[in-house]
Amino acid sequence: MNNSFINKNFSNSKPEKLDWAIIQTEMKSKLGQDIYESWLKKISFVDEFSNYILLSVPTRFIRDWITSRYLDQILKTVKNYKKEIIRIEFKIIEQNITNETNSNIHENNENISFIKDSFLKYNRIDPNKRFENFITGTSNKLAYEASIKVSENVSNYNPLYIYGGVGMGKTHLLNSIGFELKKNNKVMFISAERFMYQFVKSIKANEMVKFKEYFRNTDVLLIDDIQFMNGKEAMQEEFFHTFNALLDKGSQIIVSADRAPNKLSRIQERIKSRFSGGLVVDIQKPDYELRKKIVENKIKELNSLYPEQVKISNDIQNFISTEITASVRELVGAINRTVSFSRIYNKMPNLTETKVVLKDLLNLAENKVTIDLIQTLVCKFFKISKNEMLSSRRSRYLVRPRQTAIYLTKILTSKSLPEIGREFSNRDHTTIIHSVKTIEKLKEKDPEMVDNINKLKNQILYNNKENEI
Numbered sequence: 001m002n003n004s005f006i007n008k009n010f011s012n013s014k015p016e017k018l019d020w021a022i023i024q025t026e027m028k029s030k031l032g033q034d035i036y037e038s039w040l041k042k043i044s045f046v047d048e049f050s051n052y053i054l055l056s057v058p059t060r061f062i063r064d065w066i067t068s069r070y071l072d073q074i075l076k077t078v079k080n081y082k083k084e085i086i087r088i089e090f091k092i093i094e095q096n097i098t099n100e101t102n103s104n105i106h107e108n109n110e111n112i113s114f115i116k117d118s119f120l121k122y123n124r125i126d127p128n129k130r131f132e133n134f135i136t137g138t139s140n141k142l143a144y145e146a147s148i149k150v151s152e153n154v155s156n157y158n159p160l161y162i163y164g165g166v167g168m169g170k171t172h173l174l175n176s177i178g179f180e181l182k183k184n185n186k187v188m189f190i191s192a193e194r195f196m197y198q199f200v201k202s203i204k205a206n207e208m209v210k211f212k213e214y215f216r217n218t219d220v221l222l223i224d225d226i227q228f229m230n231g232k233e234a235m236q237e238e239f240f241h242t243f244n245a246l247l248d249k250g251s252q253i254i255v256s257a258d259r260a261p262n263k264l265s266r267i268q269e270r271i272k273s274r275f276s277g278g279l280v281v282d283i284q285k286p287d288y289e290l291r292k293k294i295v296e297n298k299i300k301e302l303n304s305l306y307p308e309q310v311k312i313s314n315d316i317q318n319f320i321s322t323e324i325t326a327s328v329r330e331l332v333g334a335i336n337r338t339v340s341f342s343r344i345y346n347k348m349p350n351l352t353e354t355k356v357v358l359k360d361l362l363n364l365a366e367n368k369v370t371i372d373l374i375q376t377l378v379c380k381f382f383k384i385s386k387n388e389m390l391s392s393r394r395s396r397y398l399v400r401p402r403q404t405a406i407y408l409t410k411i412l413t414s415k416s417l418p419e420i421g422r423e424f425s426n427r428d429h430t431t432i433i434h435s436v437k438t439i440e441k442l443k444e445k446d447p448e449m450v451d452n453i454n455k456l457k458n459q460i461l462y463n464n465k466e467n468e469i
Contacts, residue, residue, distance in 0.1 A: 018053060018082055020045035026077050031070065039066055040074075044093070051086050053078065056093040061197060063090045064429065068417045125182065125189050129175035135297055137290025140169055143281045147173045150252060151180040157279035159243075159253035163260055164283030167329025170256040174222045177254055185219035192228040199235050212238075216245045219252065226257045226275075230266040231426070240271055253278075291331055292321040298335045310339050311348040319354060323362055334358050369412045369460055371423045377459050378405040381452070390425045406432055407439035408456060 024043075028036040042062050046054040057063045066074075071088060078085050131151070136144045143164075149156045162170050178189045190198075195215075202211035215221070221242075229236055246253055257264065260282070261275035286294070295317050303310045316338065324334045337357050341349050355362060379386050382401040389402050402424070409420050410432070417429035424432070442449045 017048045018045070018078065018085070022081070023074070023077055027070075027074060030073065030077070035070070039070065046091055048085075051084055052089055053085055054089050054091055056091045058093065060092055061200070063092060064417075066090075067433070068429065125178045125187070126175050127179065129172045130179050131176045134169065134172055134176060135290065135294050137286060137293065139284040139286050139290055140164075143169075143173060143283050146279055146281050147177050147254075150254065151177050158247065159255055159275060159278035161255045161257070161261060161275045161278055161280045162283065163257045163280070165258060165285065165327060167327030168283040168285070169328055170283060171224055174224055174254055174256055178220065178222050181220045181252070186217070187220045187222070188215065188218040189222040189224075191224045192226050195223065195239070196229065196232060196235050199238060212242070215242050216249075218246070220254070221246055221251060222254045224256050226255050227259065227264055227267075230264065231422070233268075236268050236271060240268065240274075243271070243274060285325060286328055286331070288321060291324070292318070294328060294331055295321050295335055298332055299339070302335075302339050306343060309343045309346075311342045312338060313348055315351065316349065316354050319351060320358070324358070326361075330361055334361055371409050371413065371415065371420070374408050374412065374460055375405050375423075378408065378456060381456055381459075392425070403435040403438050404453070404456070406435040408453070408460065410436050412457070412460060 024036075024040065027040050031040065039062065042057050043066070044056045046056050048054075057066065067090070075085070075088055078088070131144075131148065134144060143162050146157060146160055147162070150160050162173060164170055174189065178187045181187050198211065202208050229239065243253065255275060261272045261280060264272055264275075299310060299312055299317065312335075320331070320334050320338065324331045338349060338354055341353065341357050349357065375386055375389065378401055379389055382397075382404075384398060384401055388398055389405065391398070406420060406424060409415060409423070410417075413420075415423075417432045420432050421427045421429050439449070439453070443453065
């Protein structure tokens, strides 16, 4: 009796395992339905151990994406329910999705060709981004007119290559072209990153014939952010042949990038030559007149949605038009923030309140942090050369400065892990993650490391103008 009583109590005292469904529900609430459906829904709970949990995902691609973007938030949510959990590990458990994928590819009868699979249902054509609501000025007039011409007459300019900085309206123009041409043509609109994903997936599934047929059987191919193909030789080879096949059959190709063709790094010369052989147009930073027009138009649009709730004075509109100069996207973001303030507090914000609401955007131009600047200042601080830091040598006096520079790049810029890796002599993104975690651990027990990081951060953020070389 005593033994059974003890065993019964022992089994009753055993802690319950984490309820993964609750975690998923909370993550959906925190990060939104789109992110949940695209990524977090793919996570399955495998097992729980004394201080960590084991989760599974279908592919390395999904694991790396979740690890680099959402892992901290997932762990934080888990710790709210079980404080003893201090880390999360992932296991790759592949799912058989081939049949599901094949059955879905042709289920849509529209003239839009896009890839559907169990990971992401993907169609980038947005009916809200059309020529009618693209606001033009001297900085984007040429790109706009060229896009109109292509929409009226396929193969008018082939290829059409549009380039410009982040948030300037390149994707809006590509979307507008696709929206117009899909009425009478088979249109494929995809990002370079997504093209790469489908290419790798097709190789693994031994379905390259289907991949080739899929991308070459289209009337119009729109590829966004082509610069992300850099360094991927096998994919560039396939893209080159797809490009030629489409030109030979008279299909229209439209490409966007963040720089001119001759400035693309680690892209095959023959591909850059093909791009340069078409019409190359750029979108420059919006001038004051265009910014003013965008502000007025956006406020007018919001007024129609929320009558009597949007109160922004002409002085504030002029201030935003004058001060937010980096990109159209930031300009629209500034308007949305200011309008939200007006609606929440039911008052017209004054200049001081507007500056507080937009403080990070107003400081953006002053605190332009680049990876090159971070590398330069870290090398100067540790008294080593940049060539030494970027080399493959693993001497201790080089490893710590290198990890420090990578850590500062991660926390002070918005660059992705692969982008950071490329700037540090093409190191793998797992190396970047390891460097960041190493510095974070050192900061917990080494006051000197904390002091060094703070000194470097202050130099980078507040003295960058005098340190630029």
